Amino acid sequence: MSSEINLDQIKKGPMIAVMLLGAFFALLNETLLATALPTIINDFGITENKAQWLTTAFLLTNGVMIPISAFLIERFTTRQIFLTAISVFTAGTLVAGISHTFPLLLTARVIQAAGSGIMLPLMMTVVLTIIPVEKRGGAMGAAGLVIAFAPAIGPTLSGWLLEHFSWRSLFLVVLPISILTLIIAYFAVKNVTKQTNPKIDILSILLSSFGFGGLLFGFSTAGEDGWTDTKVLTCIIGGAIILALFIWRQLRLKTPILEFRVFKFKIFSISLIITMVVLMSLIGAETLLPLYMQTARGFSPLESGLMLLPGAIVMGIMSPITGVLFDKVGARVLAIPGLLIVSVTTFLFTNLSMDTSFTYLAIIYAIRMFGLSLAMMPVMTSGLNQLPQKWNAHGSAMANTLQQVSASIGTAILVTTMTTAAKNYEPDMTDFQGLSQAEAQQQIMNAATINGYNTAFLVASFLSVAGMVLALFLKKGKGTEEASHVEQE
Template sequence: MNQQTSNLEEVKRAPMVAVMLIGAFVGLLNETLLATALPSIMADFGILETQVQWLTTAFLLTNGIMIPISAFLIERFTTRQLFITALSIFALGTFVASISHSFELLLAARVIQAAGSGIMLPLMMTVMLAIFPVEKRGAAMGMAGIVISFAPAIGPTLSGWLLEFFSWRGLFYVVLPIVIIAIIVAAIYVKNVTKQTFPKIDILSILLSSFGFGGLLYGFSSIGGHGPGEVSSGINGTALTIIIIGAIILTLFIIRQMKMNKPMLEFRVFKYPIYSLSLIITAIVLMALIGAETILPLYMQNTRDFSPLDSGLMLLPGAIVMGIMSPITGMLFDKFGAKWLAASGLTIVTATTFLFTNLSLDTAFSYLVIIYAIRMFGLSLVMMPVMTAGLNQLPVEWHPHGTAMANTMQQVSASIGTAILISLMTTTVANYQPDQTQLEGLTEQEAMAQVAGNAAISGYTTVFWLATILSIVGLVLSFFLKTKKNELANEKAA
């Protein structure tokens, strides 16, 4: 521990934090970087929506498998070793993606990327908790919040702009040199600030974790992994079986961890009620964030015939709002705590999500821009304050496990949420029954276009109704968070 303190005194904190933020930024950026590029990839490889979504789902799936293992890795290796290795793996996946000439190779590259990305985010958050005292964590985590919130938000905009000039492979050409520079800077500035306890490798725990979390995510993702006419058979058959098997394996993993003196992932973090509550709220918020960023580009490009750049520009003001607000929200958290910030933010999220249930075939571009930007403002008041409030409940020695668990739940909720929303959308479209009176006087071609457009709108409307209900649940739960007094009490306990 003294060595860690010495390292903190020797190294410049700012460059180390900066390069870790950059590493986590490019990792999270790639969660949504392909959002506006999905139609182009579909056309390039001749695949369907339900297939191309796996480029996002597989990324989240692999993250969901790697993040639980990250707690073990953080305690086993130095900060420097682990961060540089994670960046290098991510760089390899990015390079493979940039030269992919088949959907299968591109999908494999996304898996490799996520294997590195899944380590970087929990490591960054653990380092933040290690080098900043409780009273300054809000501001520090606010900086992390720029990464966690802004990176996925700016992904669709950046890809939309790049697609005006390059093919979808250009998205990876842009990211690769940034990652290489980050590796070089990390080799200079990153020092070890985390505590190494050298836990023994428990192969059975790693296998149970991988197949449990992986099976659960794969099963839910497979619900939407069929054509519209096959959705119901997927839910009733293979997907449901995989979900059940994944849940059983995950239960065995949890039982094993509870019995171990030094578990790979510490599930006793859930004995802290505010921590558990913060994970539930964060999961709901992330489903709302990722869901909108997946559905809106599909609505704009496939239903409204907007270009990828237009789709990205629609999301840009919201991304900017999120980036500006994250550090401000962090400072507000240090002063007031999470409760009222979260309640205010979720009220805004609920209202704006409800407004998206009114999408039509002629909804104004300005309406989409304004409502989405206001929605992102609301999300910025929730994300990092709630997460920081939860992590502050935990003792120092459980921080790696707390951050790993938090990030695991985020990836699980994002992956499951995306799959459920896509599945709900495709099911609604498949079961849409047109009003025949609206088709009178139209040619056959006009009637088909009208039916297809209305069917798609019904799918988007259903999705945003579900998102509205989830937002209301999150809003109710936010009133059970504690005020600043609880943070101060926890500081004394720590």
């Protein structure tokens, strides 16, 4: 057992700032490569399916690392974990930037994800450890800025870089800032988490890796291959069975690598479900809107990235503000109107057409992100505040793991809905009278595509409404009462 840590002697601002910077570039890398895949396909002469592994492998490695982050946080010091994670991420970024073969680039992405998968849950655990419950909103608001802003700005940044430089610039731009973060972290990051030195349970780590990995891979490929594909079904069903065995084992172990008893706190469970449902709607929309702009409307990757930018800026400005508001009024007062805004603006995307303007898309998306900023981090902070200090690492790991899973599920559901609705579209032929056969066929194809997107956004609207209904069950006020007495359990 490590000696008692005196948190009063630690400079909290610089430490949280450097960890936020590390988490920012870790999350930025999730979406940075999306617009670069066509260029990489041409450069290496590979298929689209093969290139997609650059994103899938990153997601899978993240999904494997995040659940075991709680174990690592309890096993090693804060400095050891963060410096190792940022070093591994930096090494992966360097290898990616100089990669001249596809297998080397794929390996680099896995190395990157091995480091980045630990940074976000570690940052959240540190915030929960060194910031008092009544002041956490502001710090978690800054975390919310990172969580929402980094993935949203990725397509815009990559679109601009690709217009002027090669795809390698996506990594070479991140590299010096990653090295700078490592240098600052050496001086700023102190040991704040307690080491309980849990035993390594190899079987639990294997079950976690194959369980969460199987689910993530199954759902991430379901959107492309369909829900009836043998590989998709095998991964989802197999992953679910292995995950059930993992949960059963964790409940039997004296010191589990991931503590599932966090779900006995009702507000934590409700908060996590709300976050998952809203994320399914959010990530799905962030995937569908650029697809709609590029495939149906012919906008460039940079233009579709610029459409998302105002929303990212709104989220960036609002996240710290809503964090401060949370400390004063609690999550419920913010989440209900926030999710109402998300629901209404998502529904406004159900009337897309071949003439919908760039300005309309950018404004509605920005208002949607404003609503999301009121709900996302306040709800998550409210849930994490319910947990005893000793379970902070497990709460952070659980929240981040289920966010990854819900993002994959949401994307798969909405992309599948879109393709199915487009395929089953039955046109009213009277709308196409007087047109040549070629013109009529083109307009029918356009109408089918638009119908697919509108139907997918209708499903996303239902998800947002479900999140708003669940928010009614959150506690009134700041919701910190349970956290104080729960330590005694």
